[in-house]
Amino acid sequence: MTTEQMTGQDESAAPPSDRQDVPVMEVRGLGRQFGAVTALQDVNVALRAGEVTCVVGDNGAGKSVFIKMLCGLIRPSEGEILLDGTPTEFGSPRQARSQGIVAVYQDLAISPLMSLWRNFFMGAEPVKGWGIFQRFDVAYAKEAMQSELEKLGVDLGDPDRAAHTLSGGERQGLAIARALYYGARVLILDEPTSALGVRQSGAVLRLIRRAAQRGTAVVLVTPKPQHAFWVGDRFLVFQRGRLIEDRRSETLTLESLSYLMAGGGEVDELETAIATA
């Protein structure tokens, strides 16, 4: 939960051979029904430290249900989630976060009228003092936030400024830095570059790479093949509630990835349908 466990690992994360062996997080036979509707079924995936795993697929393919189950926002109806090989259940995002599973959503969970440091520690406020004199350690909060941002090379300026004054990329930076500060071992990012221009997207993708180099298992949901290909080590393709492909980046080209992301076999079906109509 603290910075200590990360400072040592900075740019020199564990060597590739080691980190292949122990999945940080693993799901087996994971599925979820909403009433009679099956949103996701029989998903088996192992997430490894230092890897960026891209989750791709069409709308309604089950991507968002998948990541929401990883971070404790939705409970699975079947299957199990293993953390370091031990079966685990998350009752809430708070519980998942306490175990190092942190999700950063499209809306970034940033409260616009609150200052940067209040946002940075929202839901995990550092305290000092005891009993009824326990208080929010404001000086520490500002300092800790600044040093974490510096380590990641993110400059947001005055910590007292309200979060609504940040640009889209800066917000992503704040949200990702916050997740890493909490000792995220699994960092789940939901379309972090969807609202950003080229420059800002590049900065955010570099930040994602840096997070992986520090030994975090990153799960990235993105609809943009270029972004996924540049940053991803591995690609999970979902279709109609199933995981249909699990490929490493070495086995793919940008073209084949784009084809998979556009729906793979569905594209052929679509072309046939258009041709025969």
Next chain:
Amino acid sequence: MSLLQLPAFGKERPWVRTAVLRPELGSLVAAALLFIFFSIASSGAMVEIPTIARVLDTAWPYGIIAVAVGLLMISGEFDLSAGVMVGTAGALLGIMATEWGMNLWLALVLSLGICLALGLWNGVLVVWTGLPSFVVTLGTFFGLRGANVALSKYFTGDALIENIDEAAGFDSLHAIVATVFGTAPSDFRISLLWWGGFTLIATWILWRTKIGNWIFATGGDREAARAVGVPVNGTKIGLFMLTAGAAWFVGVSNAVRYTSVQAGQGVGAEFFYIIAAVVGGCRMAGGYGSAVGPAIGALIWGIAFVGIPHAGWNSDWRWAFLGVLLLVSTLINHVVGERVRTVRSG
């Protein structure tokens, strides 16, 4: 450059930055101007000690509850049952002490328990049903409005419960909640200290504890707060209970002070608390505000309430004043709110 960009860009002028960051500043200026205005309009009568005593004595019951209502508003909710809860607390204390012969201290604890349970009811219902708190607490308002009078008539045969001073424990309780300093008309109640203390504690909670951060976060963006693990439901329920507790304190203080309780009291006051909170700079939609602001908002009401007759005007104008005050301050809040929403890419 719009006003609300200043927090980010006001480094070269720190006082501007601080001023814009303080939500209660507007109400402080308004209170000062209003006081000066009525001092002139009343030919100086406003600055005499007895008048100031009346202003403060008018303001404190609204002030204590407005501070709690303000925190609740920052978390994004309303409580329309806070006024009538004052009557509930007083009636409960009165019935227990006069009809059932209970020691006042025991009645104090029991009535607190019941009021907190009513606050819990409000909070749980809002959180579970997802209905607007406006509707839920309006239901509680009418429920209590009926129950207060019906129950006191049932137990005492009257809507007026008297002779609370004959109950055991009266003197010690009176010393704590209703002691007078000075002699009338220059008399000040100990209630003012409770008001000040409560405002300071609320400020401390809001700005310097993690619960305060949760209150801002809950009202600022509930889903965001929930996603990062802020217990938003617990925060809201706790604030509904705090509001009920504040109403309880005012209710029992008044019961002991006047030694009698009018079971119908408090009806209509719920709007004063909301007005005081809004005038004090709390954002109606939540996420922004302070605890000092609502206290100043209540003070403004006290200044107007006492100042209008001192200025020689018909006291019916008080209500018109209140209407104008609400409209103007909501308008200011709204304009500020709009700016906050439009200035995004700093």
